[in-house]
Amino acid sequence: xxxxxxxxxxxxxxxxxxxxxxxxxxxxxxxxxxxxxxxxxxxxxxxxxxxxxxxxxxxxxxxxxxxxxxxxxxxxxxxxxxxxxxxxxxxxxxxxxxxxxxxxxxxxxxxxxxxxxxxxxxxxxxxxxxxxxxxxxxxxxxxxxxxxxxxxxxxxxxxxxxxxxxxxxxxxxxxxxxxxxxxxxxxxxxxxxxxxxxxxxxxxxxxxxxxxxxxxxxxxxxxxxxxxxxxxxxxxxxxxxxxxxxxxxxxxxxxxxxxxxxxxxxxxxxxxxxxxxxxxxxxxxxxxxxxxxxxxxxxxxxxxxxxxxxxxxxxxxxxxxxxxxxxxxxxxxxxxxxxxxxxxxxxxxxxxxxxxxxxxxxx
Amino acid sequence: xxxxxxxxxxxxxxxxxxxxxxxxxxxxxxxxxxxxxxxxxxxxxxxxxxxxxxxxxxxxxxxxxxxxxxxxxxxxxxxxxxxxxxxxxxxxxxxxxxxxxxxxxxxxxxxxxxxxxxxxxxxxxxxxxxxxxxxxxxxxxxxxxxxxxxxxxxxxxxxxxxxxxxxxxxxxxxxxxxxxxxxxxxxxxxxxxxxxxxxxxxxxxxxxxxxxxxxxxxxxxxxxxxxxxxxxxxxxxxxxxxxxxxxxxxxxxxxxxxxxxxxxxxxxxxxxxxxxxxxxxxxxxxxxxxxxxxxxxxxxxxxxxxxxxxxxxxx
Numbered sequence: 001x002x003x004x005x006x007x008x009x010x011x012x013x014x015x016x017x018x019x020x021x022x023x024x025x026x027x028x029x030x031x032x033x034x035x036x037x038x039x040x041x042x043x044x045x046x047x048x049x050x051x052x053x054x055x056x057x058x059x060x061x062x063x064x065x066x067x068x069x070x071x072x073x074x075x076x077x078x079x080x081x082x083x084x085x086x087x088x089x090x091x092x093x094x095x096x097x098x099x100x101x102x103x104x105x106x107x108x109x110x111x112x113x114x115x116x117x118x119x120x121x122x123x124x125x126x127x128x129x130x131x132x133x134x135x136x137x138x139x140x141x142x143x144x145x146x147x148x149x150x151x152x153x154x155x156x157x158x159x160x161x162x163x164x165x166x167x168x169x170x171x172x173x174x175x176x177x178x179x180x181x182x183x184x185x186x187x188x189x190x191x192x193x194x195x196x197x198x199x200x201x202x203x204x205x206x207x208x209x210x211x212x213x214x215x216x217x218x219x220x221x222x223x224x225x226x227x228x229x230x231x232x233x234x235x236x237x238x239x240x241x242x243x244x245x246x247x248x249x250x251x252x253x254x255x256x257x258x259x260x261x262x263x264x265x266x267x268x269x270x271x272x273x274x275x276x277x278x279x280x281x282x283x284x285x286x287x288x289x290x291x292x293x294x295x296x297x298x299x300x301x302x303x304x305x306x307x308x309x310x311x312x313x314x315x316x317x318x319x320x321x322x323x324x325x326x327x328x329x330x331x332x333x334x335x336x337x338x339x340x341x342x343x344x345x346x347x348x349x350x351x352x353x354x355x356x357x358x359x360x361x362x363x
Numbered sequence: 364x365x366x367x368x369x370x371x372x373x374x375x376x377x378x379x380x381x382x383x384x385x386x387x388x389x390x391x392x393x394x395x396x397x398x399x400x401x402x403x404x405x406x407x408x409x410x411x412x413x414x415x416x417x418x419x420x421x422x423x424x425x426x427x428x429x430x431x432x433x434x435x436x437x438x439x440x441x442x443x444x445x446x447x448x449x450x451x452x453x454x455x456x457x458x459x460x461x462x463x464x465x466x467x468x469x470x471x472x473x474x475x476x477x478x479x480x481x482x483x484x485x486x487x488x489x490x491x492x493x494x495x496x497x498x499x500x501x502x503x504x505x506x507x508x509x510x511x512x513x514x515x516x517x518x519x520x521x522x523x524x525x526x527x528x529x530x531x532x533x534x535x536x537x538x539x540x541x542x543x544x545x546x547x548x549x550x551x552x553x554x555x556x557x558x559x560x561x562x563x564x565x566x567x568x569x570x571x572x573x574x575x576x577x578x579x580x581x582x583x584x585x586x587x588x589x590x591x592x593x594x595x596x597x598x599x600x601x602x603x604x605x606x607x608x609x610x611x612x613x614x615x616x617x618x619x620x621x622x623x624x625x626x627x628x629x630x631x632x633x634x635x636x637x638x639x640x641x642x643x644x645x646x647x648x649x650x651x652x653x654x655x656x657x658x659x660x661x662x663x664x665x666x667x668x669x670x671x672x673x674x675x676x677x678x
Contacts, residue, residue, distance in 0.1 A: 008371045009371075011371050011372045011375065012371045012372065012374060012375035012378075013375060014372065014375060015371070015372040015373060015374065015375020015376040015377075015378075015379065016375040016376065016378045016379035016382070017375075017379055018375075018376055018379060019375065019376035019377060019378065019379025019380040019383070020379035020380065020382060020383045021379075022376075022379075022380070023379070023380045023383040023384065024383055027387075061618075061619035061620070061621075062619070063615065063618060063619060063629055064629065065629045065631075074663050074664050074665065075661055075662070075663055076661070076662040076663070076664065077660065077661055077662075078660075078662075079659075079660035079661075079662070080658065080659070080660030080661055081660075082660075083659075083660055175658055177658035177659045177660050177661070178658060178659050180659070180660075181659040181660070271648050271651055271652065271656070272644060272645070272647075272648045275647050275648055275651055276644050276647060276648075279644075297676075298650075298651065298655075298676040298677045299676070301651065301655075301656075303655040303656060303657060304657070304659050305656055314612050314615050314616055315612070317615045317619075318611050318612055318615060319652075321611065321615075321629070321631050322611075322652035322653065322656060323652075323656055323657060323658050324658055324661075325629070325631065325633045326511075326631070326632075326633060326634075326635055326652075326653060327633065327634075327653070327657070327663070328457075328511050328513035328514060328653055328654060328669070329513045329514050329516075329517040329634060329665055329667060329669075330424070330428060330513055330516075330517065330665040330666070330667035330668045330669045331513050331654065331669050331671070332668055332669065332670055332671065333654070333655070333657070333671075334655075334671050334678075335655070337659060
């Protein structure tokens with residue numbers, strides 16, 4: 001009788017131990033599943049487009065970094081404002097009805113505000129957003145149609161409102177101030193366009209669609225004209241390549257967008273993919289596509305980068321924060337870019353009695 | 364007989380499960396209570412204002428900047444060994460001196476203990492004895508933390524290191540306000556002095572608790588309190604935390620998911636000092652985003668000037 005009750009107690013204790021362990025294991029397995037980070041999407045085709053959302057959570061709200069301007073009371077933006085007036089850029093963002101709230105919204109909340117004029121191009125009109133309706137269908141095969149129609153729309157309605165015309169995707173982040181610095185030394189009456197230059201298929205190279213590209217006013221005129229005269233037609237749905245081929249036909253030059261140290265400014269991926277050595281495998285198409293010798297590590301990217309691509313909503317705000325807000329106080333940056341000649345002359349004329357360097361402080 | 368032992372087994376399992384649930388819940392309440400306390404109990408520390416600048420205007424920016432010397436201690440363990448290399452190659456280059464202490468592989472002291480508090484106090488004692496005279500500020504961070512030393516120096520440059528300062532991201536737990544190690548811990552030379560006076564007697568500042576071991580950052584706070592040093596939460600001019608315990612992406616996501624219908628004012632400070640929870644790759648990206656990537660045409664009139672470190676590419 002005694003041994004039976006001892007046995008019962010033993011079994012009871014075993015049960016409680018097992019119950020305890022089972023619960024904690026179950027819980028940690030559940031936690032483990034939630035803790036999985038999302039896989040980074042490495043697109044294995046240069047012309048791969050952002051298909052449907054791969055199930056990632058999209059950000060519901062929006063963040064405004066400029067809600068209080070007190071943080072920037074030590075900041076002198078005279079040069080940036082001067083360039084805003086001198087180098088007028090119209091931005092059009094390739095988007096679609098499904099992506100207005102998911103992606104385009106965050107573009108609108110961040111970098112788009114720095115364009116002299118911004119238009120969101122969709123297949124159908126949306127008066128509230130607002131988005132322009134191009135009257136095409138949606139889908140990967142419509143990209144070149146959308147591009148052609150977007151440029152035609154811009155040419156018809158806004159030609160005199162800007163000197164340069166930028167195309168970007170709704171997952172491209174663009175630093176307009178740096179684009180203005182790049183373009184300031186060129187004349188918009190020249191037939192030229194800039195972007196991340198790729199070498200295959202087109203002798204002078206063509207510009208990556210996702211990294212964004214910018215046409216001079218003359219380039220835009222020639223492009224739109226070419227479709228009127230059938231010099232260029234809708235040859236394929238690979239937007240950036242087809243546009244690049246057309247540019248070559250109409251004698252618009254593919255420009256060199258690298259900075260004065262030879263570092264690239266337009267980027268087809270987010271900074272991490274370019275900065276971390278070995279992130280992009282050697283077999284990846286990118287290494288064979290780049291027009292100039294491709295570099296990974298710190299030499300990949302200019303301090304005055306113009307664009308990044310495959311930027312998700314969180315990263316839009318992160319880039320906005322890193323570029324325009326967070327800074328190391330008092331830091332003397334290694335790369336000291338110079339102002340273009342014409343701008344320098346103008347500034348020294350308007351500030352006749354002040355030494356330009358003293359006024360500017362620490363760039 | 365079999366069914367009797369069967370039921371007692373299941374009764375046992377039930378008891379085991381219930382007791383696990385109770386213990387976890389109790390643990391959660393304990394943690395949650397520690398976090399939710401009204402702000403007005405905090406001590407705050409803000410960056411210098413215009414009046415503070417006036418007192419220092421006789422010195423050149425270079426002299427002013429060289430006057431603040433920060434000693435960095437990286438303290439903790441990590442499964443990813445590459446952290447230690449990356450830390451040396453990234454932000455710690457901007458410290459005046461750095462000591463990296465891997466608590467798992469104990470390269471410095473060969474203490475037998477795995478007790479983080481014992482390791483921490485030994486580290487502080489060692490650093491003060493060896494370097495206490497040459498540096499005026501001592502900053503301790505985890506291997507997963509990224510710190511902007513220039514902004515730390517800006518926060519501190521008008522403060523007197525002969526005063527007992529103890530700063531970071533503070534949390535109130537019961538009646539103890541302490542600086543969380545995840546955000547980084549800043550001690551002035553005076554605080555280090557007082558701490559070390561206490562630590563010289565190994566009986567002081569030992570963990571008295573039996574069941575719930577207090578974390579090392581709480582232990583430090585208790586010990587410092589005994590020495591008359593109190594924690595202060597460091598903030599910017601708008602009251603935003605400058606020591607962050609999470610990475611930028613997470614802070615953004617949290618802010619936006621809490622207010623899906625609104626446009627949220629940014630919770631991130633222009634003069635943020637730390638972010639925690641970064642991978643080694645994210646640290647490399649921070650170096651570029653912080654020390655290189657910027658918008659052309661924006662200039663600043665800063666009172667301090669910091670030169671880039673010699674012989675590096677990523678800043």
